[in-house]
Amino acid sequence: MKILAIDDQKLVLIPLQIRLKELGYEIVTETSALKGIELFNSFEPDLVILDINMQETSGIDVIKYIRQKRKSDIPIMILSGNTDENIISEAFDLGVNDYLKKPLSLRELCSRTKRLIGAPKSRNIKKSYDYVLIQKRCVGVVIPCYNEEKRLLNKRFTDFIIKNSGYHLCFVNDGSTDKTLEVLSKLRKGREDFITVYDCEKNGGKAEAVRLGMLHMAKQEDLDYIGFLDADLSTNLTDFDDLVCTIETSKFKIVSGSRISRMGAKITSAGARKIISVIINFIIRKILKMEFKDTQCGAKIFRKDVIDIAFKEKFVTKWIFDVEIFKRIVLHYGLKKAKEIVCEKPLKRWIHVGGSKLSMKDSFRIFFQLVQIARTYRKNKTIKISNNFPFY
Known part of the structure; x- marks a missing residue:
């Protein structure tokens, strides 16, 4: 048949x-x-x-x-x-x-x-794809990797793409000095249709790794949405799929995860990092006039028509490029339209995972990077973003 x-x-x-x-x-x-x-x-x-x-x-x-x-x-x-x-x-x-x-x-x-x-004649049938869910949309997920050989051994990546058709993972090796590239090659073997490895010979930082990965995936015609996620899976792929469902059933062009604590959510983080995060977010709101609850969450999903706007040009900072993304969207669309197309969605879970590449010293440098952003984008009209972005 x-x-x-x-x-x-x-x-x-x-x-x-x-x-x-x-x-x-x-x-x-x-x-x-x-x-x-x-x-x-x-x-x-x-x-x-x-x-x-x-x-x-x-x-x-x-x-x-x-x-x-x-x-x-x-x-x-x-x-x-x-x-x-x-x-x-x-x-x-x-x-x-x-x-x-x-x-x-x-x-x-x-x-x-x-x-x-009818059914073909009986034969020895495998069960490898028996419980796959066929989605109505296809999603690309960029995962920046720098010296992540241990974290990438996690079976949650492969288990998710086996059970959820419509997902394509793009791992960006950001000039790793350990066996990250070797691990990624093994991870991709036999799954070439669902996993891409984008190799950067030199370390350019997370911002550049994400940017290159997003632009690379935007060339894939069969993808409806493209986002990025941290390799440590502090936000897991199931919760990332909740962000996809939000953008899929709304008019939003960007849905950003938020680690804000709320009833029913499991949000944990290291004490010192939590305090620094609160301070950084306060400075972001004051310097850039952006009243997001959590700009720095490493889980975001985009419609393809805003990828070029958000990622075409190199970012001026290494760690807080998320702030630049939102700034570029506001400058391109204007304040009123930006409020309609950008939203934050509280995550059900976010677990701090040890081994972060962001040191305490880097955290203090973020203040100076915020000043750098303010100066870089000052040539454009100053835009004040109020605190009434759509919040799920």
Whole structure:
């Protein structure tokens, strides 16, 4: 039994292809709807699995081609994040056999496939992709790394991308002097579609590592959102996914995690670092007139259309580039618009992890970097940001 799957997001197709092959189906995939139509003619599938929203042409047009031009009645399964009732009704009117809404489990998709075209002959079936969740969006996550060989041995990275389709991790090796690059190469082996290693020969600091990683991932056409996260996983990937859900279901262009303590949240940090953080945030609000609760949280997610605005130019500081990101957004969009597109979302968990590369001496240097930011951006019109940014 042959299956043709068409979706313009490769990260969605990969686990689907692997699992259906494990079950014994012959499957080919295509990220181009137009090339998918060509494959339909040559491959002659028994089932077509199809997305609705694609760049070249819509899934509706593909359905019309199959049903109206080719006069074919082969089963068509829609797998889409589009929940517009008019679109769903049109698809069924055109003769689709099933309409699955993302996100959904890969197990459910396989069960519905068996219902439509039957199951292949029994074989020794692996369970590697049995519990994968197929998302309706694809996300790139930049993780800066400097001498992180021990932290990167954490299985939480690989476990997460196995169970959550639609995530692509980009580890940026910032000129590490230990075995970080070697560990990253091993981590990527066999997972090349889900993990990228961007190697910087010289150490340029976290700000530059994040900037280069964000610009690199912005070139990936199938990613909807791109963010960054610390390698120590003080904010874990599950909580990062909460930030993604917020930006996905809102009009915000930037959602920044916040380590503010609140009921129901587990937020821990070292005493001295906590005090310094409070002082730094106070200075940020006073010098830069930015009333964010926590600009320095290392978990942020962006829509692709603001990546160039926030990251195209090099940052003037090494550690507090987050402040520069928000400053650039305000200068580009203006205060009123910035309030509408930027928000902070309190994290459910944030755990301080020992071994930080930011020393106490570096913390005191941050004050002078704030002055440097103020001077650098002074040539632009002074903008005062009030304390009523959207706060989830």
